[in-house]
Amino acid sequence: MLLSSFADVLIGFISSPMMLGLVALGTVLGLVLGAIPGISSTMALAILMPVTFTMEPGVAILFLIAVFMSSVYGGSISAILMKLPGTPASIFTQVDGYPMAQKGKAGHALNFALVASTVGGMVGLAMLVLLAPVLAGFATNFRSPEFAAVALFGIVMLSFASNGSTLVASVVGFIGVVLGMIGFDALTDAQRMTLNTPVLQSGLNLIPVIIGLFGLGEILQNLVGFGGTPKVRPQIGKVLLPLHELTSRWKVMLRGSVIGTFIGAIPAAGSAVAVSIAYAQERRLSKEPEKFGTGHPDGLVAPEAANSASVGGSLIPLIALGVPGDTITAVLMGALMVHGLTPGPLLFANNPTFVSWIYVSVFLALIFTLVLGLGMIRAAVLVTKIPPQLMYVFIAVFCVIGAFAIRNDMNDVYVMIAFGVVGFVFSRLSLPVTPLAFGLILGPILEENLRRSLMISRGSWSIFLERPISAVLIAICVVLISLPLLKWAWVRLRGGSEASTNKAT
Amino acid sequence: MTPPIDGSARKTLAVGLFFLLLAGIGWLVLRQSRNMYSGMSMPGDPGPFFLIGLCLWVLVIAGGLLFVLGLWGFREHGVTFTPTYRLVEIARAWTLSIAFVASLLLMPTAMRTLGTTFAVALFSMVWIYGLLTVVRGHALRHVVEALLFGAGAALFVNLIFVRLLTLPLPA
Structure with missing residues (x-):
């Protein structure tokens, strides 16, 4: 059933030159944008989203997935050639990729990264196809308490995975929840935080907020102490690799892919966590761990496979539960919602063809990334030479037009600029921005299901503890939030006991 | 702690x-x-x-x-006070970001009065020139580059967003 639907959609795609052209365009744009230092996959997706507003939902998602998948590999290009990761998930790619480029093997390094990325992506896709329906089937038994707990779990998990303090990141998530509740309340028609202004009555639109936070915010951050890019002239060298060099690393690729998929599937764990675990694991298992960091291909292949596989993993909670796995899938969720599609268990029941459409889009995006990426290896050097001043200006223009285009409303442009400033201020204060966007998306889901649950139970909070899934998720949230406090108390206690022992001796 | x-x-x-x-x-x-x-x-x-x-x-x-x-x-x-020169450095480092936001705040008005294409051209030219000057200093070549790329950005917006995607951007 699933395979025949997959095959039908795939044949439909292949027989349409327009669709193939769109995937190719999305792939090239993703590769180019991902390769430019300072432009993350999230930013690439956010600024290209407005282009899809006039497209059919399926076509729009196809284009955005092509941008998404190819930008993941694109981020590795600047990491290998210039030691400047295009995306946060490429941090470990530079560790062994850049030394390879310095030895004149940049072509080989890019080839290793591309093949590992494709293999990882395919493993991630296979896991997505296998696990998402199972999880979605399980989630059809979810009622309001479970959905409220899942939304809370998503916010807290993201905070836990963010850099810095979990407590602070959770608080940022709760600021996002407040922002998500601005506007009319669906249950009582009350105006909330609107200041009685028409602009705020329909609430904050997600797209201008996302474009502001991840597009303009990053530009403003990059403009602080702006001085252009360092002049690095990488040499590509030979491009094609001997086949045995690739085939002999199948175990490394598979290990990285499995780690990437499972870490990516944990809501909010993210690809950056996946690549760091994959790299550490590979180094631990390697017979020559001392060569890691000096240009060892295994140190490049493992994180690249994990990086790409985590994309498929992060799509699992998005499609099955309606909870984005990371920032990029949060933007993708926004795009789906703009086109009138709500991801979650009901998507499988109501629109199974669309689910197959997503699978095929990922599959085609991977194939196109492999083919076009291989063809573009020599051109990659040119991409890294695009002056950032041009990119920042063009992206700012995209941000303005994109924010306007969502509702043809100039107020959305002001909202976008305001959130650009918010993103900038947050990064100056070392506060994570992603929980804010997560809170904004998950806040309304949390509130609606929380209140509905309490109405069912006539105001009794025990409803969340009576149902096993919500009880477990809430317990995990409590543990995660209180973990820093428990750790602090443990350190103090140990310090105290050690001090008293020293005193006694 | x-x-x-x-x-x-x-x-x-x-x-x-x-x-x-x-x-x-x-x-x-x-x-x-x-x-x-x-x-x-x-x-x-x-x-x-x-x-x-x-x-x-x-x-x-x-x-x-x-x-x-x-x-x-x-x-x-203990409290350490930031020296004045350091505060001046911080303020200078932020200048570009603040000016960028200020010019973006003018964009909606510019789009309404000049039309989207001209507003984009003006914004792009000024900023490309400004950033080129910050990196490499003033030169006539940068003016030409800014004019070319600014016009290119405006043309791109007009062709893609106004004509192809028919977005109702202010004309």
């Missing part, structure tokens, strides 16, 4: 104050919303302002805690 934000007492204190400021603004706006509301809630429903209030309480507690931890950090490590 190490201050939780980057291990810096100054930053922890700033974040604490920032959270308290946000909570204060939030409470004021929420009070106005509550005053405007006269409806009834369903039995068991904690009401439309419950979760907002709860989040704002979390913000107050976290802000207060960080503020205290920041002060504690100052007490433990």
